[in-house]
Amino acid sequence: MVKIEEAIQQKQFKDPFNKAVVNLLYTNSYLVTSQNALFKPYGISPEQYNVLRILRGQNGVPTTVSSIQDRMLNKMSNASRLVEKLKVKGLVKRSECPNDRRQVDVLITEEGLKVLAELQVKVEQGNRNFVNLTIEEVILLNDLLDKLRG
Amino acid sequence: MVKIEEAIQQKQFKDPFNKAVVNLLYTNSYLVTSQNALFKPYGISPEQYNVLRILRGQNGVPTTVSSIQDRMLNKMSNASRLVEKLKVKGLVKRSECPNDRRQVDVLITEEGLKVLAELQVKVEQGNRNFVNLTIEEVILLNDLLDKLRG
DNA sequence: ATACATTATATGTCTATACATTCAATAGAG
DNA sequence: CTCTATTGAATGTATAGACATATAATGTAT
Structure with missing residues (x-):
């Protein structure tokens, strides 16, 4: 250690x-x-991966850019630009929100779901390996981190 | 919480x-x-602050760029450019190393020491406030983090 | 001494964070 | 309805992280 x-x-x-x-x-x-x-x-960054995960969590319901922003690990990041990057790669679709034309509906594509599923297996296995703690220790760590931000 | x-x-x-x-x-x-x-x-970034702290730790002995790199919190960062930024601000001096002209000796200036001392008071007080844990909990957290990286 | 590998630093390029500003659409007050 | 404030998203700009590559100096083999 x-x-x-x-x-x-x-x-x-x-x-x-x-x-x-x-x-x-x-x-x-x-x-x-x-x-x-x-x-x-x-060819996907951790931040882009995180946005894909948020979108999949919606189960097909479109999400606005600001809603993605709220749920990102890094609140100071820039959801607008990350969505643009993902759109260029064909992993998300963007469409004007009918109720409020200021907003933009973002939806993960079939291709996005496919890439995400493949990546997720690797990431979840990797994360287990990176954290060299027992299950008891890791649960304790989670509690301490939640309290820390108090 | x-x-x-x-x-x-x-x-x-x-x-x-x-x-x-x-x-x-x-x-x-x-x-x-x-x-x-x-x-x-x-007008100083956390990364630049960290480089200043490393330099002060040398107590007047010049440090090479690669030695700074090794001691940075983020090993993948770019010490060369951070040193350049600090030099422009007059907080460090850079001079060719006499023994090995590939290397560059970096030294914190008087002004750098002054700024660092002032900042450090704020940062150390701030850090205590950001971490909403008891002393026992924070010691435990440190042990868990050291073990985590295993 | 020359050729080649290695080392120290700098630079180039892409992505992301941080934060200010812009712009269009909408909400609300009168 | 009109004027103004607010909101949602996009864009501009600076700093930094990630990583490849360039350049110069040094070490080493022959």
Whole structure:
């Protein structure tokens, strides 16, 4: 086990709270790097994958761009541009919302569902491997993270 | 406490391991967004702050770009360009390394030390506030994260 | 000493985050 | 209905992450 102090060669931290922030940023980087290797062969980024998952969760009901935004892991990201990228790849369809012409209905395509299903198997297996904890530890970790954001 | 399921409106996860990965990515976004608000008034990004901290840790001994890279929170980042940004702001100095002219010695300036000291007070206080855990919980979290990366 | 491999850094390009601004459509007040 | 405010989406711009490639300096084999 490589402690955060060794990993980034920092001898000490102000307090365990500041250490935890650095540890979370560093662990995030570890996870993102690990996940990127999985996504690379598919030409889809983790963020685009996440948008596809959100759309599939709708079970065929179209979703607006702002609704996607609300459900993204990174609220500060840009759903509009991610949807555009996915549209170019033929994985989603975009159409003007009839009730409110400001809004845009986004729907995952058959091709999008196919790509998502294939990717999901790899990602879910990968994620299990990246997290080197017991089931008890990982449940505890989830509780701590939920509380942390308090 | 807002559980991750509510936060991103996802009803369930494949297993606690996959939930933990999503929870970590989401919590990272929460922390980065919180920190950005602190950094904004100083015109320095969290990544640039981190490079300044690494340089100060050298206590006046110059550091090469690759050594900075190794100690960054995000190993895939680009130390060369971050150093260039800091140089433009007058916070670091760059000079050719005499022993090996491929290398570049990087040194934090007086101005860099001053800005860093000022920022650090805010960041350390902020980090304590962002992490809504008891001291026992935060120590446990650090242990879990170190083990997770296994 | 020359040729070739390796190393340190810089640069190019694409994607995404962060955040401000624009623009069209709609809602609401009078 | 008209004027104004608000909303939803798109766009502009800067910074950074991801990764390939370029360039120069150094090391090494012959």
